[in-house]
């Protein structure tokens with residue numbers, strides 16, 4: 001085996017090992033899953049553009065991007081753990097390559113669409129990043145419920161099947177990260193000049209694709225805004241819903257890291273753009289722990305902005321709303337005050353309404369951060385009498401990645 | 413199925429058929445001692461009367477002159493209050509063979525669980541749905557199992573059993589009488605009797621027979637309100653909580669509820685789907701609420717939280733009791749307007765006001781929510797509380813039944829030494845059984861050895877608890 005190929009094999013095996021350990025997560029450093037995916041040049045750059053911010057994790061990805069500018073598909077050859085895995089799978093399958101040999105370079109178009117989308121805050125196909133796909137299955141065992149687990153590993157499963165049947169179709173034709181490297185490699189090494197054949201046509205195609213990407217991205221964001229009322233509840237630190245479904249790469253890091261296991265991939269209740277994006281469900285007594293912000297610290301794309309513990313405590317995940325039509329106490333079914341005694345912030349009180357002659361829970365808005373403890377404790381079965389709902393758009397609710405209106409005032 | 417007959421069962425069946433002669437067996441002798449005295453209808457011959465000592469108005473102050481109080485009975489263990497805690501305490505103490513006297517201010521046993529129409533029994537189970545509260549409470553439920561319309565939803569966590577109040581009164585009367593304890597009903601504990609060392613020696617009662625005393629080696633305060641420990645000078649924290657009035661509705665349509673009952677009920681009013689509630693939206697009123705099922709078909713019980721009030725204030729209690737009854741009558745009129753429920757009627761409003769918490773003892777241990785949330789284990793564990801409101805099951809220490817200073821006294825039931833938050837769980841019926849049974853055994857052990865509750869040998873207490881079927885982990 002030539003020395004160079006050996007070196008590549010060793011490097012890629014090493015990065016596969018590190019990635020698996022980081023995503024497991026088996027490394028002692030709990031933020032490591034973020035870096036495992038943030039290392040992807042496509043994620044680092046597109047998410048950086050989309051959120052207009054570069055996190056610590058993105059440093060690695062940007063560094064790799066620079067190398068890729070100078071050396072063609074360097075990331076594929078020396079780093080990509082998914083690529084190594086797929087190479088192995090491809091060797092085992094029938095390798096029906098003729099099906100796609102004549103396909104255009106879809107990966108490059110995906111990368112272009114994604115970058116163009118990122119410009120308007122909605123990096124369209126970032127969820128197809130191979131590192132994000134690699135992470136999916138790791139969330140599967142953690143997700144509670146068979147279906148959620150299945151969904152979490154779904155994309156990677158499809159990818160492996162695809163590769164088994166059709167060989168390296170993904171890496172050479174479809175992968176947006178590969179396409180991204182081709183793009184930036186092309187920019188740095190052989191900037192198209194009018195002298196080169198088809199340059200005009202290529203340029204025009206690229207421009208059209210980019211414009212299409214912007215349009216699609218704007219549609220995605222609009223859909224997010226239109227959906228706001230029916231949107232699922234997002235984990236803490238989530239950027240505004242219109243951008244969230246675009247910036248989130250569906251890696252499942254947050255679901256995998258969440259100790260009480262309340263993060264579940266959305267099953268499509270929020271429409272196609274929100275498919276598989278993380279949403280919160282408070283079942284089996286589980287709720288968002290006041291002393292935990294780990295999901296925000298493992299998110300590689302910035303869809304969940306990192307929050308410190310003190311910030312997280314003041315961050316409003318959602319609002320606790322009471323439907324007295326279901327409250328056992330209001331209905332006189334049982335002497336219940338589960339929500340009152342469970343709330344870690346003493347935000348719920350039972351209020352005796354002299355006129356109505358019934359009691360019902362009342363939530364003190366300035367104390368409630370939407371942790372869901374009350375919803376988890378409410379003993380009704382199907383419909384909870386007290387439940388957490390996403391914040392509605394209101395004054396100041398569209399300012400910045402996380403509007404400052406999402407924080408409770410400092411409590412003395 | 414072969415039915416095992418215990419000695420107590422035998423005695424009971426024999427006595428029922430009138431075959432047992434007085435004095436042949438101790439429990440029956442005692443039972444008969446409580447039977448009626450021979451009486452003739454019409455005017456009665458003059459009888460000796462205790463010297464009168466009415467209160468005197470002296471310069472705008474009402475003064476009660478010093479007077480001697482007749483001793484009604486001397487006993488080993490005096491239990492004041494015949495609710496879940498008091499009945500469990502008296503039965504448990506009696507099983508150690510000591511003389512037990514149980515005094516109750518109303519005309520039935522069961523306290524809030526019967527007279528208060530609080531028919532739902534929870535929390536019984538731990539997080540794995542294993543029943544962690546057994547002992548005498550479980551025996552009571554087993555007796556109810558055997559009665560038609562006695563109890564439903566047994567052993568089906570997370571559902572909780574619901575009892576019938578009359579069946580429960582019957583079971584308690586039967587169990588207490590058969591145990592051979594001495595019972596006084598319609599007899600209100602009004603004062604403690606203490607000696608010159610401030611140790612409790614019994615209690616003073618008021619009844620139609622006037623003011624009388626019961627002397628005891630150990631007194632168990634199971635009055636729910638700590639009436640006796642307060643009178644004896646023990647320190648406590650006074651608290652206020654919601655006070656409601658529970659009721660039962662008859663001829664109500666079958667509502668298959670509990671747990672998802674709310675949904676069911678909302679389904680009946682046409683809103684079964686989850687939809688975003690509006691912040692601060694108007695609530696449903698008490699306009700035809702039907703509560704949830706009881707063991708008796710066509711009968712529901714309707715719980716009421718009520719406003720926060722002082723359960724030790726006669727004005728508050730009176731005002732609320734009247735208001736609640738009026739509201740409940742209006743409610744039933746609304747119920748009858750619903751199709752299918754035209755013949756529903758207000759079967760009864762609870763004879764006993766729904767007073768939740770009034771006094772919490774200063775014990776040698778005060779059970780705090782930090783302890784229960786962290787599931788602290790106690791060397792002097794006397795039983796468990798099941799899981800409630802997302803909180804895990806937790807151990808109850810003996811120290812929470814023992815007053816910090818006052819001697820010869822134990823507390824049981826909803827007035828034991830806990831913080832207000834924990835009291836929200838320890839006040840519930842099964843937990844009152846647990847603290848009652850432990851207080852009863854400890855009192856009997858003390859009465860037998862002439863020792864102090866604070867010095868009880870914990871191993872012996874725990875051994876006896878286990879023998880009586882209590883789950884100690």
Ligand SMILES: Cc1cc2nc3c(=O)[nH]c(=O)nc-3n(C[C@H](O)[C@H](O)[C@H](O)COP(=O)(O)OP(=O)(O)OC[C@H]3O[C@@H](n4cnc5c(N)ncnc54)[C@H](O)[C@@H]3O)c2cc1C
Pocket residue numbers: 334335492493494495496497498515516517518521522523524525528530531532533534535599600601602634635636637639656657658715716717765766767768824825826827839840841842844
């Ligand atoms: C409205 C309401 C709803 C509830 N719902 C539930 C529920 O769903 N499930 C549950 O498990 N628990 C429930 N509870 C709690 C539970 O019913 C009571 O806390 C429990 O019965 C307390 O038992 P206890 O023996 O300590 O006191 P009590 O049941 O109050 O018994 C005390 C007894 O002592 C008597 N007594 C009081 N003072 C004196 C005196 N001075 N002299 C002589 N006798 C006296 C009383 O008449 C009474 O019989 C509810 C309570 C209320 C008020």
Ligand code: SF4
Pocket residue numbers: 320342343344345346347348363367368369370371372373374375388
């Ligand atoms: S969500 Fe519920 S439990 Fe959490 S702070 Fe708000 S009211 Fe309290």
Ligand code: SF4
Pocket residue numbers: 322326327328329330336337338339340361374377378379380384385386
């Ligand atoms: S926990 Fe649910 S049923 Fe119980 S009082 Fe709160 S809202 Fe009502």
